Amino acid sequence: MANNEIMTINMGPQHPSTHGVLRMVIELDGETILKIDPDVGYLHRGVEKLSEHRTYHQTLPLTDRLDYLAPMSNNLGYMLAVEKLLDIDVPERAQTIRIIMTELTRLQSHLVWLACHALDIGAMTVFIYAFREREAIMETYELISGARMTSNFFRAGGLSQDVPAEFEKKVRDFMAEMPGFIDTYEGLLTGNPIWRKRTIGNGVISAEDATDIGITGPALRGSGVNFDLRRDIPYAGYENYTFEVPVGTECDTFDRYKVRLIEMRESCKIVTQAMDRLKPGPVLSDEPQVCYPPKDSVYNSIEGLIHHFKIASEGYAVPEGEVYMGIEAPKGELGFYLVSDGSSKPYRMRVRPPSFINLQAIEKMAKGAMLADLVAIIGTLDIVLGEIDR
Amino acid sequence: MADTNRAVEKLQGKFEASILEVKQDRGDWIVTVRKEDIIAILAFLKQECKFDMLTDVTAIDYLGKAADRFMMVYQLTSVLFKDRLRVKAPVAEAECVIASATQVYSSANWLEREVFDLFGIRFDKHPDLRRILMTPDWVGHPLRKDYPLQGPGREPYKGRLS
Numbered sequence: 001m002a003n004n005e006i007m008t009i010n011m012g013p014q015h016p017s018t019h020g021v022l023r024m025v026i027e028l029d030g031e032t033i034l035k036i037d038p039d040v041g042y043l044h045r046g047v048e049k050l051s052e053h054r055t056y057h058q059t060l061p062l063t064d065r066l067d068y069l070a071p072m073s074n075n076l077g078y079m080l081a082v083e084k085l086l087d088i089d090v091p092e093r094a095q096t097i098r099i100i101m102t103e104l105t106r107l108q109s110h111l112v113w114l115a116c117h118a119l120d121i122g123a124m125t126v127f128i129y130a131f132r133e134r135e136a137i138m139e140t141y142e143l144i145s146g147a148r149m150t151s152n153f154f155r156a157g158g159l160s161q162d163v164p165a166e167f168e169k170k171v172r173d174f175m176a177e178m179p180g181f182i183d184t185y186e187g188l189l190t191g192n193p194i195w196r197k198r199t200i201g202n203g204v205i206s207a208e209d210a211t212d213i214g215i216t217g218p219a220l221r222g223s224g225v226n227f228d229l230r231r232d233i234p235y236a237g238y239e240n241y242t243f244e245v246p247v248g249t250e251c252d253t254f255d256r257y258k259v260r261l262i263e264m265r266e267s268c269k270i271v272t273q274a275m276d277r278l279k280p281g282p283v284l285s286d287e288p289q290v291c292y293p294p295k296d297s298v299y300n301s302i303e304g305l306i307h308h309f310k311i312a313s314e315g316y317a318v319p320e321g322e323v324y325m326g327i328e329a330p331k332g333e334l335g336f337y338l339v340s341d342g343s344s345k346p347y348r349m350r351v352r353p354p355s356f357i358n359l360q361a362i363e364k365m366a367k368g369a370m371l372a373d374l375v376a377i378i379g380t381l382d383i384v385l386g387e388i389d390r
Numbered sequence: 391m392a393d394t395n396r397a398v399e400k401l402q403g404k405f406e407a408s409i410l411e412v413k414q415d416r417g418d419w420i421v422t423v424r425k426e427d428i429i430a431i432l433a434f435l436k437q438e439c440k441f442d443m444l445t446d447v448t449a450i451d452y453l454g455k456a457a458d459r460f461m462m463v464y465q466l467t468s469v470l471f472k473d474r475l476r477v478k479a480p481v482a483e484a485e486c487v488i489a490s491a492t493q494v495y496s497s498a499n500w501l502e503r504e505v506f507d508l509f510g511i512r513f514d515k516h517p518d519l520r521r522i523l524m525t526p527d528w529v530g531h532p533l534r535k536d537y538p539l540q541g542p543g544r545e546p547y548k549g550r551l552s
Binding site: 046048085087211212225233321326333339347348352357360390 | 416443445451465469473495508523533537539
C-alpha cells in the first residue's frame with residue numbers, strides 16, 4: 001500500500017465505546033484522524049412531535065427517556081418550564097427534595113461517566129466501584145418513585161408524593177460515605193501513569209472555541225470558562241446554597257476529569273445542606289386547577305375522584321405564551337422551550353439537549369489525534385444518545 | 391422584572407427599521423426581526439452586546455395561524471453578563487430560506503441541520519446542509535404541523551379498541 005493512502009473506516013453504531021448508538025465515519029492517515037463525521041439519529045423517537053399530541057402532564061414521562069442517566073434532571077427542567085408558563089410556586093419542602101434528588105442525579109450521572117470513561121481507557125476497577133455507588137442512588141430513586149430510572153416523580157407545583165420516612169437516613173448514610181469513595185477513585189486514577197498519559201493533552205479545546213461551539217456544563221468549565229447556571233442564572237432555589245464552581249486551566253481531558261470529580265464533591269455538599277433544611281410540610285402547591293388532589297380524597301370522595309379524572313383526561317389549560325428554561329443538567333445546559341396556545345397541550349416543545357451540542361466539538365477535538373485517543377474524547381464529552389437523538 | 395434590557399435598547403438604536411416586535415414574556419426578552427437582517431443582528435449582538443453563546447436554534451410551525459408560516463427562534467446567552475435574549479425571525483413558506491447563522495456562531499451548524507431536517511427550512515451559505523436525525527432518504531419534515539403523527543401513509547391511531 002502506498003504510504004500516502006487515506007483510509008475511511010466506520011465506527012459504530014454498535015461499538016462498546018460509543019456509549020450508545022453513535023456512528024462515526026473516520027478518515028485516517030495511518031493512525032491519525034484527518035476528518036470525522038458523526039452520524040446520529042439511530043435513537044430518534046420524535047419526543048418533540050409526540051409532546052404536541054399529549055397534555056403537559058403526559059409529556060413528563062417522555063422527558064425521563066431523554067437523558068436516561070439523569071432522569072430527575074430532565075423532569076426538573078421540564079417542570080420548571082411548565083411552572084414558569086403557569087406562574088405557580090412550589091412549596092419549600094418540595095423545592096428542597098428536588099434539589100436533593102437532582103444533585104444525587106448529578107452524582108449518578110457523573111459516576112456512570114467516570115465508570116465508562118475509565119473502562120474505555122482500560123481501568124476496570126473504577127467501573128465496578130462507581131457502579132456500586134450508583135446502585136445506592138438507584139435504590140433511593142426506587143424508594144421514592146418506585147422506579148430505578150424512569151422516575152416521573154416531579155409534578156407541576158411540587159412532587160407526586162412525599163418521600164417515605166427511610167429517605168432521610170438513606171441519603172444521610174450515603175452522604176457520609178460518598179466523599180471517601182471519591183477519594184478512592186482519585187487514588188486509583190489521578191496519579192496513575194497510564195491514566196495521565198491517556199488524558200493529559202488529549203482533546204484540547206480552547207475557551208473561545210468551546211463557547212463558540214456552544215459547549216456547556218463540565219466540558220465548558222474544563223476549558224476554563226467559569227459559568228454554571230446554578231450560580232449564574234439560578235433556578236429552583238439554588239441561590240440559597242453555597243458551593244464552589246471548579247474550572248480547569250489546560251482545556252484537556254484530564255482537566256475535565258478533575259472538574260467533574262470536584263463537582264461530585266460539591267454535589268455532596270449541596271445535598272448535605274439541603275438535608276439540614278428539610279422540614280415537614282406540603283409537597284404540592286395548592287393550585288386545584290393544575291395539581292392532582294391527594295390520593296385519600298380520590299379514593300374516598302366523589303369530588304376528589306372527579307377532580308382527579310378531569311386533570312388526568314383533559315389536563316390543565318396553560319395560558320398563552322412562550323418560555324425558555326435552561327438548567328444545569330449533569331451534562332450541560334438542558335433547555336426546554338415551550339410555546340403554549342392556551343390549550344392543555346404544548347403547541348411546540350423544544351428540548352435543547354446538551355449532549356447534541358457538545359458532540360459537535362468532536363470534529364475539532366479529534367482532528368489530528370490518534371484513533372485510540374478518540375475513545376477518550378468520546379468519554380470526556382460525556383454524551384448520552386437518548387438525549388442527542390430524542 | 392426590569393423594564394429595560396441592555397441589549398434591546400442598543401438594538402433599537404441601531405436596527406430600528408428591521409425590528410418587528412419587542413416584548414417581555416414571563417421575564418424573557420423577545421425581539422422579532424426581519425429575516426433579511428438576521429445575520430447583521432446576530433453579529434451585532436455577539437460583538438457589541440457580548441452574547442457570546444448561541445444556546446439554541448429552533449423553529450415553530452404556525453400553519454394557518456400566522457401570515458408567515460415558520461418562525462425561527464435563536465436563544466442567546468451571555469457568559470459575561472449572565473443573561474439571555476431570544477431573537478425570532480418569521481420565514482414564509484413560499485420562500486423557505488434564511489441566512490445561516492454559522493457565519494457568526496459555530497454552534498448553529500448541527501442546530502440548523504436539525505431545523506432543516508425536521509422543518510424543511512433551508513439555510514443559505516450553510517457549510518454542510520444535510521439531514522441529521524432522520525435518514526438521508528427520508529421524505530417529508532416530521533415537525534411540520536401537517537405531517538401526521540403516525541407517519542405518512544398510515545391509519546391514524548384511534549385509541550385502544552379492546
